[in-house]
Amino acid sequence: MNIDADDFTLLGLPRRFALERALLDNAWKALQAKVHPDRFAAEGGASQRLAMQWAVRVNEAHQRLKDPLKRAAYLCELAGAQVQAHDNTAMPSDFLMQQMTWREALEEAGNAAEVEALSTEVTAQRRARLARVGELLDGAAAHTDGTAQAAQAAQAAQEVRALMFIDRLLEEVDTRMQRYEDEEGA
Numbered sequence: 043m044n045i046d047a048d049d050f051t052l053l054g055l056p057r058r059f060a061l062e063r064a065l066l067d068n069a070w071k072a073l074q075a076k077v078h079p080d081r082f083a084a085e086g087g088a089s090q091r092l093a094m095q096w097a098v099r100v101n102e103a104h105q106r107l108k109d110p111l112k113r114a115a116y117l118c119e120l121a122g123a124q125v126q127a128h129d130n131t132a133m134p135s136d137f138l139m140q141q142m143t144w145r146e147a148l149e150e151a152g153n154a155a156e157v158e159a160l161s162t163e164v165t166a167q168r169r170a171r172l173a174r175v176g177e178l179l180d181g182a183a184a185h186t187d188g189t190a191q192a193a194q195a196a197q198a199a200q201e202v203r204a205l206m207f208i209d210r211l212l213e214e215v216d217t218r219m220q221r222y223e224d225e226e227g228a
Contacts, residue, residue, distance in 0.1 A: 045096060048120060049103035059117055059179040061107065070104040111209065114175045115202050121179070121195035125202050137204055140167075144211055154222035161215045168208050175201045 043052070050057040053069040075081075077096035082089040106112045115125045133141075144164055151157045178198035 043096075045099050049107050049116065052100065052103050053107070055107070057117070057120065059110075059114060059176040061113065063108065066104065066107055070100065073100050110172055111202065111205050114172070114179060114198065114205070117179045118195055118199040118202055121198075122192060123195035123199040125199045133200075133204060133207070137207075141207060141211070148211070148215060148218060151218065154219060154226070157215060157219050157222060161212070161219065164208060164212055164215065168205060168212065171201050171205050171208065175205070 045052075048057070053066065053073060055061065055066065055069055074097065077093055077100055079090045079093040079097060082093040106116055118125050144160065147160050148157065151160060175198050178194045178201065181194055
């Protein structure tokens with residue numbers, strides 16, 4: 043085992059966006075059982091510290107791969123397409139217009155039903171974009187042409203940035219919905 047291996051290699055999983063959660067969890071549990079610090083209690087402090095580093099690394103890999111958006115961003119980075127969410131906020135104009143429309147709808151929503159309808163619409167868009175990311179990333183991996191792989195990974199990175207915007211909007215939608223629910227319960 044190599045602590046510096048990518049998360050997929052570390053967990054013995056194929057480098058793909060489409061990843062069965064049960065397979066991921068089983069790989070994580072099996073590896074965690076091998077590296078858990080308690081297994082090295084009799085071997086002294088140095089062995090336990092090393093085991094702790096391994097356990098932390100295995101947990102980090104599991105956390106990254108179990109979240110579809112984090113997994114997508116990670117795959118983009120492995121393919122050489124940095125997501126750069128903090129530095130690169132450039133988005134296609136149609137997506138920016140959609141964002142403004144959704145934000146206006148949230149601002150103007152007068153009741154829980156309107157917020158719920160918006161949530162349904164945005165969640166559907168999130169699912170569609172995640173599916174597109176999967177097609178791009180897993181399709182890029184199938185290409186032998188490095189230029190085609192890079193282009194698809196770059197498109198996937200742009201979709202990941204859009205999904206980050208969508209997730210922030212969904213957090214705001216959830217906050218607004220919670221406010222309506224709290225008002226109804228009061």
